[in-house]
Amino acid sequence: MGGRYVVIGGGLAGLASAVWLAEAGMDVALLERRGRLGGRTHAMRAEQVDDLPDNGQHVIASGYEHLFRYLTSVGTRDFVVFPKRSTLRWPDGRKKVVQTTGFGAVRTLFGVHPDATVADRLRAARATLRLGWQALHPPADLADLSTDQWFDRVGMPAPAREALWDWLALGIAAEPVTRGSAAVFARVMATGFRMGVRHRTPVTIGYPTVDLDTLFVTGALRVFGERGVDVRYRAVARRIEIEDGVVTGVLLADGSRVAADGVVCAVPNSNVAGLLDDLPEHAEICAAADKLGYTPIVSTNLYLDRPLGTESAFEGLIGGTGVIDEVFDRQIMHGRGTDRGWLYCLTTSGAYEQIEKAGDEIVTEQMALLRRYYPAAVAAEVLEAQVVKMPRATFSQVVGMDSLRPPQRTSVPSLVLAGDWTATDWSATMESAAQSAAVAVELLLDHARERA
Ligand SMILES: Cc1cc2nc3c(=O)[nH]c(=O)nc-3n(C[C@H](O)[C@H](O)[C@H](O)COP(=O)(O)OP(=O)(O)OC[C@H]3O[C@@H](n4cnc5c(N)ncnc54)[C@H](O)[C@@H]3O)c2cc1C
CATH class of the missing domain: 3.90.660.10 (Polyamine Oxidase; Chain A, domain 2)
Structure with a gap:
């Protein structure tokens, strides 16, 4: 098993693909159009x-x-690190320290607003259970609802929405609740629930203790150095060349060509146009990429x-x-x-x-x-x-967009897609980028094993 693998895009999806292909002993070239790696996660000098x-x-x-x-x-x-608590503040000076890990985090879900009455808390608990049930067993029309409509439907009281749920939904879909898709929120809730059961602790939020370059790029460069990954900066890929259903190389904007036995296309939906023109289903993928928006x-x-x-x-x-x-x-x-x-x-x-x-x-x-x-x-x-x-x-996670995300597998086994906008269990997040890379690399390695 071997061959030359080209990864297009040096964001998280591309970095993870290149690291994991190199770990599997493959000969890897990483093409990044900018003069730095990291894509949408990077440190900046002040x-x-x-x-x-x-x-x-x-x-x-x-x-x-x-x-x-x-x-x-x-x-x-x-x-x-994952802190044990966070603080919510109101403009009148009131504040509430909420627990973000362990059993305390479950209590936080049931309502922490200082104005919430006992009845509000009971209603919040009942609505949270309904949300959880419907996240695991989505109603047929969930894909047509905004998170705002979904919260109304399960009867989530206003104080619980203000102190937690609207905030959470905004964070997950990066869209105001009136636009954000209930289906996206439900899927992330269901994933979080499954993870919580598997690890026997509720999913919580943490943060890096270093800048994003130190977290994501410095260590990758070390792996690339050790494993001989060819990293090319300011290398703009224009077209992935496919002949008779097999990837043969990548054409760059400067007219040069990089030979390839397999390609991971890890660019965002905004940059995919043109790259996939040799792929039979390119028109559907590009139409979806356009529709997904920003x-x-x-x-x-x-x-x-x-x-x-x-x-x-x-x-x-x-x-x-x-x-x-x-x-x-x-x-x-x-x-x-x-x-x-x-x-x-x-x-x-x-x-x-x-x-x-x-x-x-x-x-x-x-x-x-x-x-x-x-x-x-x-x-x-x-x-x-x-x-x-x-x-x-x-990409925009408003109502109706979720079903448009393309899978990592394409009709050409030696060409796979990766990136936060491809179909994963998560919304547009770093985990979606990393999960897509894991699937993409596994597809390429399976294909290589079959050929060997
Ligand atoms: C401000 C901000 C805050 C965020 N907060 C969070 C958060 O709190 N938690 C979370 O999980 N996620 C968050 N995200 C989302 C997260 O950053 C992204 O989902 C993730 O970084 C996407 O990685 P990617 O590899 O899919 O895409 P990108 O990072 O966009 O990488 C794609 C790379 O491809 C390169 N490229 C494009 N076209 C070509 C070409 N033709 N040839 C060669 N290279 C090309 C680009 O230059 C880029 O480096 C946030 C995003 C932003 C912008």
Whole structure:
């Protein structure tokens, strides 16, 4: 068993594919159109404070099993932690510390709003059980519902939605609940439930204790060095060449060609056009890629001259701007010193309005938001701010899109697809990218075994 394998795209799906193919003893070339690896997860330099924050805060669910397999392969598994609690804050100064692990996390699901009455809590518990049941046994029309409609249908009371469920749904689909697909949310819930049963503990949320390049790229480069993976930067793939149902190579934008016995096409849905033209079903895949569309995310890294007074590594601001508002305290998360200021990262998912605004306006708005929740923010000065606007942060997980995601297998056994937008158990996440890579690599290795 052997041969030359080309992986197109150096994001997480491509990195994981290249690492696992190399681990299996294959000769691998990785083509990345940019001058760096990591794709949509990467560190960025903040010049004025000489620091390396990320392009956006990435959280990690404890059920991300393929992502953890990747981290184990590249030696950075220990750089992810799962805090036991988080803090929810309301603009009037009220706050609630919620447990995120163990039995306490289950209680959190049943309602934590300080205004919730006993009746609200009972209704929340009943609605949560209904949600869970319907996630495992989806009603026929679930794919036609938004998460907002689904929550209404199961009778989730307003305080439970405000303190938890709307927030969770926004985080999972990166879309406001009125647009986000109930089917996407249900599938992630069902996956989380299965993981919880398998590991006998509820799925919880954690975070990296290092920047994203250290977490994902540095260890991969070490593996590539050890295993002789040929990494080519600024190598833009144009077309995957197929002759008589067999992949023969990849044509690059500069006119050169890389010979291949197998290809993993790990580019996002925005970049797939043209690459698959030799594949019989290319028209269906490209039409689906187009339809899947995009959701914007805006991240703001704020360096302040003083601490905000956060208590948890990440805190949820309830009743904020109607989209997801979370504050990540990098001092607690990374144990970083404060000689360059206190770094707080805010990420807005489904940022359809924010994405149109200028960076300065976004910083002003985010500081105004923080001042509503943290008294210390009132006099705080911004030492440096980075606004990262990603109009195509993920494919759009609105109602009706879920069934469009293509499988990793194609009609040509030596060509497979990978990437967060291909069909997996998860929404558009790092785990979806890693899971797609695991399936893609297994398909190629099975095919190689059959040929051997
Ligand atoms: C701000 C932000 C916050 C997020 N937060 C979370 C989170 O908290 N938790 C979570 O799990 N997920 C999160 N995500 C989603 C996660 O980052 C993505 O799902 C994941 O990184 C996608 O990886 P990928 O390999 O599928 O695609 P990408 O990372 O987009 O990688 C594709 C690569 O292909 C390259 N490429 C494209 N075309 C070509 C070509 N023709 N030739 C060669 N190379 C090409 C691109 O340059 C890119 O490097 C977030 C995303 C963003 C943007």
